[in-house]
Amino acid sequence: MQNFPTFSTARLVLSLPAISDLEDIIFHANSTSEIAENTITFPYPYEEKNAHFWLKMAEDGFAKKDAYIFAIREKENLKLIGAIGLHVDFANRKAEIGYWLGKSFWNKGYVSEALQKIVEFGFEELHLNKIYASHFPHNPASGKVLQKNCFEFEGILKQEVLKNGQFLDLHRYAIFQENI
Template sequence: MRKLKEFPAIETERLILSQLKEEDLPFVTEYLQDKIFSDVTSNIPYPYTGEHARFWMKMSWESFENNTGYTFAVRNKEGQILGAIGLHDRDDDKAELGYWMGKPFWNKGYITEAATALIDFGFNELQINKIYATYFLDNPASGRIMEKIGMEKEALLKQHLKKDGKYIDVMMYSILKNK
């Protein structure tokens, strides 16, 4: 993953993707209170506390400093955080795409718009060759987003994650820089 000196801001038609800020913490904590986020992700606990949000933000800043990832706040044009999206280095010129969106902003195409911009950023700015993402099988909406942004189904990863003492199958999608 190519190292950038400063954290970038990416603008799309309706959104601004930018670095997380301290003032985002109360919104992140509020958005992630719903148990649905814990149910459909591997790394969002329930209940979600301000301490979790602070730790996540610290880790996102460190991943940028260490050149292992970029976690962007997904904002509307007024600057309000709606969710987050990131690319995280997995060596060999590939990165994992991950995202979440606050429930009031679901079904508006925001993640599709942000992910499209982030894939372009990953291929063109970071010189990544492959971007992949996974989703829990009981979250097919995430799979539809992956298809909309040009990813193709790659594999069913059986018992790939362990959450709350249970092994979980996930579907993996990917997109290559040069198809």
């Protein structure tokens, strides 16, 4: 795959984030502190330097073929409203999927819509066997999204992450190629 893939769903376009998305990234990342509270490495407040770092990470990940980070865009105006990405371990044919969405777009099914397309991409194009995701116990909505999309609960990773000086558990979910 030489060019970064772009996907279209009923309401969304999933494509490579670009420097032209900078303002939207910062705006949505700062739409609530809950995004940072519910992600492992997301800072709050989210500054321009964070957006530049993330854009470079997306570009470098694709160049090395170990990460595929997609902007989630509304189809009607192509404005970035969030992101979803796969961090790939080809040696073990698995990937971790992560996502975030600006607060005004929560509870509208956008993450599920994007998740379905990226899972399909992971299994059909990248030939993965397993895609997994984790969420903090204080963010059960993320677990519901995963369950709705056929991810199975694998277990609790005890004190897996040190965040803000506190060790936090992660709930781990996975979906397998054979289940699709």
